[in-house]
Amino acid sequence: MEKNLDINALVDKVMERIAEEMNDSAPKEDNDHFVSEESSEEMQEEIAIRTSNIPNPKWEDGVTEIIESTPARIAVWRAGTRPLTKTMLKLRIDHAAAVDSVYGEVDDKLLDEFSFIRIETMYENNEEYLKRPDKGRIITEDGIAVLKEECIAKAQVQIVVSDGLSANAVNANLRDVYPSLLDSLEINQLKTGTPLFVKGGRVACMDHIGEILQPEVLVILIGERPGLLTSESMSAYMCYRPRKGIVESNRTVISNIHKVGTSPLEAGAHIGTILKKMLEQKTSGVKLNI
Amino acid sequence: MNTKTVLLGKTYQFQDLKEIMAKANEEKSGDQLAGISAQDAKERIAAKYILADLTLSDIRSNPLLSPEQDEVSRVIDEGINERIYSEIKNWTIAELREYLLSSIIGDSEIKRISRGLTSEMIAAVTKIMTNLDLIQAAAKIEVTxxxxxxxxxxxxxxxxxxxxxxxxxxxxxxxxxxxxxxxxxxxxxxxxxxxxxxxxxxxxxxxxxxxxxxxxxxxxxxxxxxxxxxxxxxxxxxxxxxxxxxxxxxxxxxxxxxxxxxxxxxxxxxxxxxxxxxxxxxxxxxxxxxxxxxxxxxxxxxxxxxxxxxxxxxxxxxxxxxxxxxxxxxxxxxxxxxxxxxxxxxxxxxxxxxxxxxxxxxxxxxxxxxxxxxxxxxxxxxxxxxxxxxxxxxxxxxxxxxxxxxxxxxxxxxxxxxxxxxxxxxxxxxxxxxxxxxxxxxxxxxxxxxxxx
Known part of the structure; x- marks a missing residue:
């Protein structure tokens, strides 16, 4: 397994760090009203497992220090050689949430609210989607007809949203990331095409859509493979003149968009800026100077 | 090299070793994605039957990827102990499986024949072994x-x-x-x-x-x-x-x-x-x-x-x-x-x-x-x-x-x-x-x- 991260991922991590530093330095009040009730509960749960279960630690003060240094599930203690019950159940609930997200559905009302036109890939069903990534890159005949008849062609900016590997990611972030992206495009005086939702999409379905609609730049907001820390992480893949046969290094990506990662509001604004640079420089991916 | 068998009244004819090796695999989504897997369980077992009767020299003389084409193939081929290989080259894959599982064969015997086996031969025998076969044979080998x-x-x-x-x-x-x-x-x-x-x-x-x-x-x-x-x-x-x-x-x-x-x-x-x-x-x-x-x-x-x-x-x-x-x-x-x-x-x-x-x-x-x-x-x-x-x-x-x-x-x-x-x-x-x-x-x-x- 190649666990080493590629250059895009590297850029992401750096951006993630910058975003974190920005979050850290932002006044607390500014962040508070973005935190929904649900997420405060989650945070409390998070805090609950972050307490040590070690009954008589050799160095009491050390316990807090190590717990604060990592999100890893440490200082958890044991029953014999097995984990304590609550620690074990916490792992299982986090996994259940992640799995739910893979098999979940994007909320119809949400898509209606922003007037997204719906199309599908050849994914057929969830099982086939997971087994055949190639099918998630091709739009169905029906979808192609919709693109040709109902959508604006040759737009400056084409916005696409897809469930990808996490419907939760779309449900959790779209309300923040999409309006802030539209605002940012308006500020930059960029015109958008028809907003599209692709069910069963893989990142490269943008190439097929690009082939048909021929926008100047395209951004796809897509659910990432869920982790246990969060199942709500979304990525934005952007490409200048996307078409079939494009190589991965031609895409620009912002990943880790969720409420405790890169904030969805900031991400929306950031995407707008990057798209503008793509249009100016007429390129994307590794050749783009950000 | 035989590429044909009759099973439950049906004739199974395969093209070459590459096809037999692929279809003899247990079901894997990756082989399906590559479009090379068996169509159903019967075809899978037919491929296993044929593979079981092939000899080690059949495997070696029908390279899936030749050493001239690929450096991994070359490294594998150059590492073979020719004397040990020539002692066992007429074994069938079934005989190799039964040798590994035999109760009188242990760590030192397996280590010796290992020097005469290519990676393709080891893969071949794996395809006709059950999960418990794989556990028992592996447990004999001590690698420190x-x-x-x-x-x-x-x-x-x-x-x-x-x-x-x-x-x-x-x-x-x-x-x-x-x-x-x-x-x-x-x-x-x-x-x-x-x-x-x-x-x-x-x-x-x-x-x-x-x-x-x-x-x-x-x-x-x-x-x-x-x-x-x-x-x-x-x-x-x-x-x-x-x-x-x-x-x-x-x-x-x-x-x-x-x-x-x-x-x-x-x-x-x-x-x-x-x-x-x-x-x-x-x-x-x-x-x-x-x-x-x-x-x-x-x-x-x-x-x-x-x-x-x-x-x-x-x-x-x-x-x-x-x-x-x-x-x-x-x-x-x-x-x-x-x-x-x-x-x-x-x-x-x-x-x-x-x-x-x-x-x-x-x-x-x-x-x-x-x-x-x-x-x-x-x-x-x-x-x-x-x-x-x-x-x-x-x-x-x-x-x-x-x-x-x-x-x-x-x-x-x-x-x-x-x-x-x-x-x-x-x-x-x-x-x-x-x-x-x-x-x-x-x-x-x-x-x-x-x-x-």
């Missing part, structure tokens, strides 16, 4: 290796401490490492996957782990799993590395996708021998996993079991200290569910051991594959019975950097108790000295990472 300390003896189960951190935070890595050590984990290696593949951060992590090892006098070895070229630069800049890591593939093209070739591995090998911090002689850590060649479009229409075996053929040239198949990481398009992951884990472990490699397995899953932690409990127990050299230890099995689940510090400690296995001898002595283990069992003090603070 030495870097700073020796692991792999019969009755020993080692653990890799994998204290990854999502931002490579050194304090965080150290905290998770202390937790590992307090459960008796870390005798295979203290190995960290870095977030950022850069020379300075690799050097920092190597220095940190070395510092902990020196301070507490721990008989183990360190490694940072960056790209080989990054590690080489770090070592040349004075980073203390006991061994060198690289992911490898079963074809030259696959390795190209990983940014490596034989020349680069040779260069790294020379460097770690001259400038590494451990005596060796085993100074490599390789990782593999079924499906990586297909994912890199470098599979040449060959099935994923055979390609995996070829990884081991390449690895054996470098006498590694540890080899790890990361069996459930790649995703459902290659291994769809628990059943496929379990089978692949047992296949990989067996094939690696048949190459006389010190096999470990990352018993793991991602969240989009049909598996859960109970399945990891099961597979790790099966591999413990098969004599796996080491498995992976992650806090509560949840790797907060790589976003997947593996096996935990608790799991390794439990497997040792249930299967009556012990940590590597030098490491166990150290655990006793630290008051973490007594007579092979964890003490009351175990599980408290603050003992190292």
């Amino acid at each position: 290796t030495h870097c700073n300390a020796t692991i792999g003896q019969k009755g020993i189960l080692s653990g890799r401490a994998q204290p990854n951190h999502p931002r490579d935070n050194l304090t965080g890595i150290k905290a998770s490492l202390y937790e590992a050590l307090s459960y008796g984990i870390g005798d295979a290696v203290i190995g960290i996957n870095p977030v950022i593949d850069m020379v300075d951060s690799v050097k920092d992590i190597l220095s940190l782990t070395k510092e902990v090892m020196t301070k507490w006098d721990i008989p183990t070895q360190n490694c940072v799993l960056a790209h080989v070229t990054t590690q080489m630069k770090a070592i040349r800049n004075g980073a203390p590395a006991d061994m060198i890591f690289q992911s490898i593939a079963g074809t030259e093209l696959g390795n190209k996708a990983f940014g490596i070739d034989e020349d680069l591995l040779n260069e790294a090998d020379e460097l770690i021998r001259k400038e590494g911090t451990a005596p060796g002689p085993n100074l490599w850590y390789f990782e593999t996993g079924q499906g990586s060649e297909l994912s890199g479009e470098a599979h040449h229409g060959i099935d994923q079991v055979t390609l995996e075996s070829r990884c081991y053929g390449l690895a054996r040239k470098y006498n590694p200290f540890i080899v790890n198949t990361v069996v459930g990481f790649i995703g459902p398009e290659y291994l769809y569910d628990t059943k496929q992951v379990t089978r692949a884990g047992l296949e990989d472990h067996f094939m690696g051991k048949m190459h006389l490699l010190p096999m470990g397995v990352d018993v793991c899953y991602t969240n989009h594959i049909k598996a859960d932690q109970n399945d990891m409990d099961n597979l790790s127990l099966l591999l413990g019975a098969a004599g796996v050299n080491f498995i992976i230890g992650v806090p509560m099995a949840d790797d907060c950097m790589l976003n997947y689940q593996s096996t935990s510090y608790h799991d390794i400690a439990t497997l040792r108790e249930v299967l009556k296995l012990r940590p590597a001898p030098a490491f166990e002595q150290w655990l006793e000295k630290m008051g973490i283990m007594e007579h092979g069992r964890l003490t009351k003090a175990a599980g408290d990472p603050t003992m190292f603070m």
Whole structure:
């Protein structure tokens, strides 16, 4: 397994760090009203497992220090050689949430609210989607007809949203990331095409859509493979003149968009800026100077 | 070479060895994705029947990828002991299977014939073995290796401490490492996957782990799993590395996708021998996993079991200290569910051991594959019975950097108790000295990472 991260991922991590530093330095009040009730509960749960279960630690003060240094599930203690019950159940609930997200559905009302036109890939069903990534890159005949008849062609900016590997990611972030992206495009005086939702999409379905609609730049907001820390992480893949046969290094990506990662509001604004640079420089991916 | 059989009144005719090898595989989504798998169970068994009657020389004289075309093929072919091969070349694959399972055949006999077997022959016999066959045959083979300390003896189960951190935070890595050590984990290696593949951060992590090892006098070895070229630069800049890591593939093209070739591995090998911090002689850590060649479009229409075996053929040239198949990481398009992951884990472990490699397995899953932690409990127990050299230890099995689940510090400690296995001898002595283990069992003090603070 190649666990080493590629250059895009590297850029992401750096951006993630910058975003974190920005979050850290932002006044607390500014962040508070973005935190929904649900997420405060989650945070409390998070805090609950972050307490040590070690009954008589050799160095009491050390316990807090190590717990604060990592999100890893440490200082958890044991029953014999097995984990304590609550620690074990916490792992299982986090996994259940992640799995739910893979098999979940994007909320119809949400898509209606922003007037997204719906199309599908050849994914057929969830099982086939997971087994055949190639099918998630091709739009169905029906979808192609919709693109040709109902959508604006040759737009400056084409916005696409897809469930990808996490419907939760779309449900959790779209309300923040999409309006802030539209605002940012308006500020930059960029015109958008028809907003599209692709069910069963893989990142490269943008190439097929690009082939048909021929926008100047395209951004796809897509659910990432869920982790246990969060199942709500979304990525934005952007490409200048996307078409079939494009190589991965031609895409620009912002990943880790969720409420405790890169904030969805900031991400929306950031995407707008990057798209503008793509249009100016007429390129994307590794050749783009950000 | 026969390519035809009649089964249940139906004639099955295959084109060539490549097709027979692919269709004889147990069901794998990766082979289906490549479009080379059997259509149904009957066709699968028909291919197994034909394969069972082919001879070792049939396999060798019908190369799936010729040595002229591919350097991995060349490395495998050059490594064969011709005298031993000529003694067994008329054996059928069925005879090879029955030889390995025979009650009078043990470690030394298998080690001898191993020198005459190509990776394709080992893959072939794997395809006609059941899960329990794979466990029993692998359990006969003892592969010990030495870097700073020796692991792999019969009755020993080692653990890799994998204290990854999502931002490579050194304090965080150290905290998770202390937790590992307090459960008796870390005798295979203290190995960290870095977030950022850069020379300075690799050097920092190597220095940190070395510092902990020196301070507490721990008989183990360190490694940072960056790209080989990054590690080489770090070592040349004075980073203390006991061994060198690289992911490898079963074809030259696959390795190209990983940014490596034989020349680069040779260069790294020379460097770690001259400038590494451990005596060796085993100074490599390789990782593999079924499906990586297909994912890199470098599979040449060959099935994923055979390609995996070829990884081991390449690895054996470098006498590694540890080899790890990361069996459930790649995703459902290659291994769809628990059943496929379990089978692949047992296949990989067996094939690696048949190459006389010190096999470990990352018993793991991602969240989009049909598996859960109970399945990891099961597979790790099966591999413990098969004599796996080491498995992976992650806090509560949840790797907060790589976003997947593996096996935990608790799991390794439990497997040792249930299967009556012990940590590597030098490491166990150290655990006793630290008051973490007594007579092979964890003490009351175990599980408290603050003992190292």
